[in-house]
Amino acid sequence: MTDISDLKGIGPVKVKGLNSLGIFTVKHLLEYYPRTYADRSIISDISSLSISDSVSLKGIIFNITHKKNRYGKRLYITTASLKDETGQIDITWYNQSYLQNILFENKIIYVYGKIERRGFFFHMTNPSFSYKKDDFLIILPIYAKNAGTTQKDIRIGVRSALSSYAFDEKDIFSDDLRQKYDLCTKDFAIRNIHYPNSNDAFFTARRRLVFEELFLLQMSLFSIRSKIRSVKTAIHMYKSDLMNKFIDSLPYKLTDAQNKVINEINEDMKKDIPMNRLLQGDVGSGKTVVAMAAMVSAFENSYQSAFMAPTEILANQHYINMSRFFEKFGIRIGYLTGKIKGKNRERLIQEISAGNIDIIIGTHALIEDDVVFKNLGLCITDEQHRFGVAQRKLLSSKGDLPHVLVMSATPIPRTLALILYGDLDVSVLDEMPPDRKKIKTFCVDESYRTRITEFIRKTASQGEQVYVVCPSIIENDDLDITNVQDKYNELVSQLPELKIDMLHGKMKNADKIDIMESFACKNTQVLVSTSIIEVGINVADATVMIIEDAQQFGLSQIHQLRGRVGRSDKQSYCVLFNQSSSDISKQRMKVLTESNDGFKIAEQDLILRGPGEFFGSKQHGIPELKISNLYTDIPILKSAQKATYEEIEKGNYYTEYITSGIDNLMSATL
Numbered sequence: 001m002t003d004i005s006d007l008k009g010i011g012p013v014k015v016k017g018l019n020s021l022g023i024f025t026v027k028h029l030l031e032y033y034p035r036t037y038a039d040r041s042i043i044s045d046i047s048s049l050s051i052s053d054s055v056s057l058k059g060i061i062f063n064i065t066h067k068k069n070r071y072g073k074r075l076y077i078t079t080a081s082l083k084d085e086t087g088q089i090d091i092t093w094y095n096q097s098y099l100q101n102i103l104f105e106n107k108i109i110y111v112y113g114k115i116e117r118r119g120f121f122f123h124m125t126n127p128s129f130s131y132k133k134d135d136f137l138i139i140l141p142i143y144a145k146n147a148g149t150t151q152k153d154i155r156i157g158v159r160s161a162l163s164s165y166a167f168d169e170k171d172i173f174s175d176d177l178r179q180k181y182d183l184c185t186k187d188f189a190i191r192n193i194h195y196p197n198s199n200d201a202f203f204t205a206r207r208r209l210v211f212e213e214l215f216l217l218q219m220s221l222f223s224i225r226s227k228i229r230s231v232k233t234a235i236h237m238y239k240s241d242l243m244n245k246f247i248d249s250l251p252y253k254l255t256d257a258q259n260k261v262i263n264e265i266n267e268d269m270k271k272d273i274p275m276n277r278l279l280q281g282d283v284g285s286g287k288t289v290v291a292m293a294a295m296v297s298a299f300e301n302s303y304q305s306a307f308m309a310p311t312e313i314l315a316n317q318h319y320i321n322m323s324r325f326f327e328k329f330g331i332r333i334g335y336l337t338g339k340i341k342g343k344n345r346e347r348l349i350q351e352i353s354a355g356n357i358d359i360i361i362g363t364h365a366l367i368e369d370d371v372v373f374k375n376l377g378l379c380i381t382d383e384q385h386r387f388g389v390a391q392r393k394l395l396s397s398k399g400d401l402p403h404v405l406v407m408s409a410t411p412i413p414r415t416l417a418l419i420l421y422g423d424l425d426v427s428v429l430d431e432m433p434p435d436r437k438k439i440k441t442f443c444v445d446e447s448y449r450t451r452i453t454e455f456i457r458k459t460a461s462q463g464e465q466v467y468v469v470c471p472s473i474i475e476n477d478d479l480d481i482t483n484v485q486d487k488y489n490e491l492v493s494q495l496p497e498l499k500i501d502m503l504h505g506k507m508k509n510a511d512k513i514d515i516m517e518s519f520a521c522k523n524t525q526v527l528v529s530t531s532i533i534e535v536g537i538n539v540a541d542a543t544v545m546i547i548e549d550a551q552q553f554g555l556s557q558i559h560q561l562r563g564r565v566g567r568s569d570k571q572s573y574c575v576l577f578n579q580s581s582s583d584i585s586k587q588r589m590k591v592l593t594e595s596n597d598g599f600k601i602a603e604q605d606l607i608l609r610g611p612g613e614f615f616g617s618k619q620h621g622i623p624e625l626k627i628s629n630l631y632t633d634i635p636i637l638k639s640a641q642k643a644t645y646e647e648i649e650k651g652n653y654y655t656e657y658i659t660s661g662i663d664n665l666m667s668a669t670l
Contacts (some may be wrong), residue, residue, distance in 0.1 A: 004157060032158075037142060037202070038054065045085075046122070057089070061080050062083070066097070075094055092126070110136045182207075211636050222644065233403075235400070237300075239297070246293060249328070255432070257285070265277060274404065277405050277406075280407075286433060287407045304355065305379075306362075308364070317516070355375055380405045438596050441592055443593050444576070457498070465519065465526070467526075499524050501518060505532050534557060534564075538567055542567065542572075543570050545565045547562075551588070
């Protein structure tokens with residue numbers, strides 16, 4: 001690949017700056033797509049201007065002045081007027097003293113900038129300008145940058161690459177495929193993604209590049225899946241009588257969705273290919289009992305199970321709850337977290353390696369080097385988005401190709417799941433237990449504060465419990481947001497008759513578990529917490545969730561928090577204190593007050609925040625995409641998937657185009 005230092009106009013300083021953006025070759029540079037554009041291609045009349053528009057104008061410049069302002073900050077100010085056949089506008093440039101050498105009276109000039117109003121007149125501040133029409137009236141690319149480089153340096157590099165790059169190389173797509181899916185050539189796409197000839201040319205170019213990126217991603221996932229499917233395991237689970245007895249012993253009837261998923265898991269674990277299944281389900285849909293049924297099946301077939309949870313609070317809760325169900329079946333259950341030390345830890349690890357514990361529940365402690373299983377057959381990761389990719393792989397490496405089940409309460413559209421979990425089969429719990437009532441959700445402002453405090457008192461008097469969630473632990477000098485410490489002190493003062501506790505991530509693990517146990521046993525009536533309670537906490541008598549400064553949380557995170565109530569047949573409530581008056585914040589809160597459907601909320605969250613922030617890309621393992629948007633480009637994704645299947649049927653695997661990135665993709669998706 002050609003190094004960028006070989007490009008005309010790219011010296012050592014520019015090379016260093018571009019390298020800081022991860023750009024080392026011409027290919028890197030041409031695939032460093034603009035993040036947005038400034039459309040300077042259309043000239044507007046001055047008489048038709050509107051405030052806040054960024055527009056291009058053509059006119060005669062006059063009344064040019066240059067002066068220094070010595071009062072306050074030292075400023076060099078250039079002012080001028082621009083007139084066309086329809087009107088006149090004033091222009092100011094700050095601290096650009098060189099303009100005295102290049103601005104000339106009564107010359108025709110082109111300017112581009114944002115329109116402001118000063119008094120009764122329109123105004124432009126620091127607009128870009130040129131005397132040359134062809135160089136100026138273009139759709140100008142704007143790139144993501146850092147302090148090490150400038151927009152000008154990137155554009156110079158791209159221009160140089162476009163003029164010297166050999167576009168006559170073979171297009172990866174055949175003429176037939178391009179025609180069938182209405183795709184332009186790669187040459188056209190690259191040139192018009194950086195410097196579009198028109199809006200239509202831009203959309204045509206972008207569609208081609210998105211299609212190609214998602215097509216190759218699908219091909220890569222197919223390659224990974226083929227490798228996974230070629231591996232055989234000796235772990236087969238044919239017996240299911242005890243699992244059926246376990247299901248019959250439950251104090252409630254499983255939903256049709258739960259029974260369907262359990263059957264899917266059973267069929268997977270009978271095969272000689274290791275199960276790799278994602279279990280997706282909204283909060284409260286009953287994922288845990290599905291996992292328990294799978295673990296009973298593993299026990300019945302003489303295999304150990306490992307169940308990894310992201311926090312000690314959640315792991316401890318699972319251990320307590322599962323122990324009650326499993327003891328009657330003679331299943332030996334263990335609990336391992338980082339707080340278990342010394343002889344207790346040594347004894348527990350010995351029991352695991354000897355096969356004297358059938359199910360081990362724990363946190364990251366399960367993947368420590370000294371934890372060895374005798375016969376691990378099933379690995380389950382709860383709230384999988386909380387774990388790094390390597391941690392999930394380490395757990396399954398504790399056995400000889402065990403079956404793997406990962407669970408997530410962050411619903412995402414199924415088409416997206418096929419991208420994010422291309423190596424996994426996807427099961428969805430899309431049905432809630434019949435006794436669950438819809439959580440009534442309200443968005444309020446400070447005028448409701450007294451009423452909400454009284455509502456807390458009333459709720460507690462009825463024997464029910466309340467969560468109060470804050471975005472911060474202590475006072476934050478940079479952000480004016482509610483913190484746990486101050487909110488706890490405030491509620492203790494306002495509600496002295498109630499037992500109130502606080503919980504946050506900086507507490508010792510033992511203290512956190514004690515506080516949650518006190519809340520679960522109804523010794524505590526109000527729990528003031530951070531979002532540490534977001535996942536898995538299950539207290540049936542908690543019926544009110546109050547979220548302070550709700551604008552600080554993502555929609556899906558609020559939905560997860562809301563899911564901590566509504567865990568019984570009692571009516572539950574969620575109160576959102578929104579301290580922002582922005583339209584986007586109001587729109588976000590409206591989504592939550594109108595819907596309890598996690599999939600719909602997740603879709604809106606993806607639209608409003610984007611995939612990277614929604615999923616937490618680095619931790620989640622989303623493959624880095626250069627131009628595609630995993631939500632808005634769903635129609636193109638579907639076409640790319642269809643084309644992928646067609647090419648695979650023809651025996652075209654595009655190996656030379658996916659090999660370079662497949663190792664990174666494999667580590668990201670497994």
